[in-house]
Amino acid sequence: MSFQEFRLFLKEYTLSFFPQKPLTPTEKIFKLGSLRRNPYWRFYFAVRRWIGLGRSFIHHSIFYSLPSLVWKYTFGQWVYVKHGLNGYKIEYNNLKFLHDHSRELRIPVPRPYFSLVFLHHLWPYHGEYLFMSRLHGQDLHQLWLNLSHSNKYKIVSQLRSYMLNLRSMKAPPETMIGSFHGGPVGCYRLLDSDVVGPFLDEPHFNRHLRGPLASSSLSSAVLNSHQKRHDLCATHNDLFPRNILVDADLNVTGLVDWKSSGWFPAHWEYCMCRNWAYDEVDKDWKKWIHEFLDSWAEEEIADHDLLRAYPNQMVYWSTRLNIDSKDGYELYYHTRD
16 A cells, blocks of 8 residues: 555545534635645735725724814814713713803813714714813823923912812702712712712712721721711812813913712812822822812821722722611622623
């Protein structure tokens, strides 16, 4: 028996025990057009790849790049659009509230036009939309670390005036802690994966902050701070350089991103600015907080201790009233997608 006959016998013997599935058209092309027998198989797959790239380019141009380009040089010069999965209806209501009180506040905030929800599997930009006026200026986050001490002081001096106006607005009686319209807020400090609130009162709010932490594990600063009661006042709740616009002369031209805003205890803005830092810009920014906000030393320490005690330094629970529980509240947990 020759070597070729032996190979044929071995192949038939093997297939009798391990029958193969029928080849797909692509596999047949691979088999029949191997490099040794037919060098043109590379051309076939190169054409297929370029056709796929062409389709991706056309889809991206039609559904992504072209609309953005047209918008940028037409209505986009005056109208700014925010898009996301949730929270922008909240921001619309907050901006509407601020604009209704613009005479007394005198804060440069966008004028809200309208918001809508568009959910359709054929449109890649499904979700919530917020249409508002465009405020011109540069993101302070990009400039902050390169500014001199005097220029930084110029900016925070303007913020002091704006914050005095904002925080002079006190909440009406029986107001819940939440957005200006009594609803939830989108705040990653209070809940990492969804909107949260409103909270009935400050004890409810503090219970949410303590979450699953046992009382025996809490620091004295937390225990003392959570026994206090603070007035509710208008709060931005995300006052960092990324949400501040300035012009070439470092005049503040806008405060943006009001999705987290609403009625909060008086100390909360200060604690957020001091403890909720993302990067080097935020870390340097918190050195200047006392220039435009009142200091709340014990509350800041308490909030810092709570953040460090959270698992992964995240809040993934909500808090609701439950008269059958030991302290009158019940936690329920959110799962992240």
